Amino acid sequence: MHNVVDFIQELYQTKEFLPLHEPRFIGNEKKYINEAIDSTFVSSVGKYVTQFEEMVAKFSGAKYAVATSNGTSALHISLKLVGVDESCEVITQPLTFIATANAISYCNAKPIFVDVDRETLGLSPLKLKEFLEEFATIDENGDCINKSTNKIIKACVPMHTFGHPCKIDEIVAICDSYNIAVVEDAAESLGTYYKGKHTGSFGKVGVFSFNGNKIITTGGGGILVTDDEELAKRAKHITTTAKVAHPYEYIHDEVGYNYRLTNLAAALGVAQMENLQLFVDKQRELAQKYENFFKDSEIEFIKEPQDAKSNYWLNALIFKDKQTRDAFLKYTNDNGIMTRSIWRLMNQLDMFKDAQCANLDNSQYLADRVVNISSSVVL
């Protein structure tokens, strides 16, 4: 294990404490933030918000993008806009960051947990199909009904884990045949392609996060992307307090949200977007070095799946068992290298313990064995 620590310290040219993923500010960040301050437009209106939305839309190949206060709020609004409410259930994977499941709860809907694939770490189309064949039926309104609960399965939220895409084309095809809307949790996968198409652009809506630990950051922020003009307009409206345009009166036509991204944050985002491709290229070089290092080891380095071009946002290892994994976590953290286990399964957390679950063998296998290692961009 000491040779792993040596290798990582060599990669980053430091013996100081190494965080898992720290941001890099090497471009116009200060310039644009100063411009935003000088313009006095620091808050919810300003040119950087629009510019940031246009840049992300263009990069991800979507027609429209709506910036929000964070990735979680973008997920919440996306689910709401595809019609998720208290009468609904939403299929997702148990192996994900808590925000995915929380967003479902914010809509007062219930999550259903379906297993992931071992090689993508994302929702398994095969397991999804099996679940739907056993439990789903389409009613006279065209809604997909869960026969075991009589609730509507309205949406499915696959997640592209650590920047590796799941088999999203197959998932969308299955969901289409059951009238289930796909909201892609692409929070971790800006810069990732599957079969040549950017993640987040396969489903009805896709969501990216710009939290401080993501591949680029706005300090805190999120965005939803879609090709559906109506949905994009609705998203802008309800994330900005549902205010109706009027020269001097306050009129709001429904309960809206204050989920806006500030112009200051967007200024940071525009500067970061200018370097996104460079960061992705560097992450892929770093991943290649890890891959070579672990080639003949007992520890498996997680490589991008077939048909994928991953952003390698977080590098990850699979250990042969939980014991070895836990020993590695302890050793590295004791020696100044921050490493983290993958998430505990959502269905094992208190608030989701009663959720319906399919067989989750792959998720459990990974939950016991996966670790994230140093992944800051090396310039």
Ligand SMILES: *Cc1c(COP(=O)(O)O)cnc(C)c1O
């Ligand atoms: C980061 C992340 C989010 C959103 O997080 P915010 O901190 O709210 O921006 C959502 N889902 C996943 C899988 C994430 O990793």
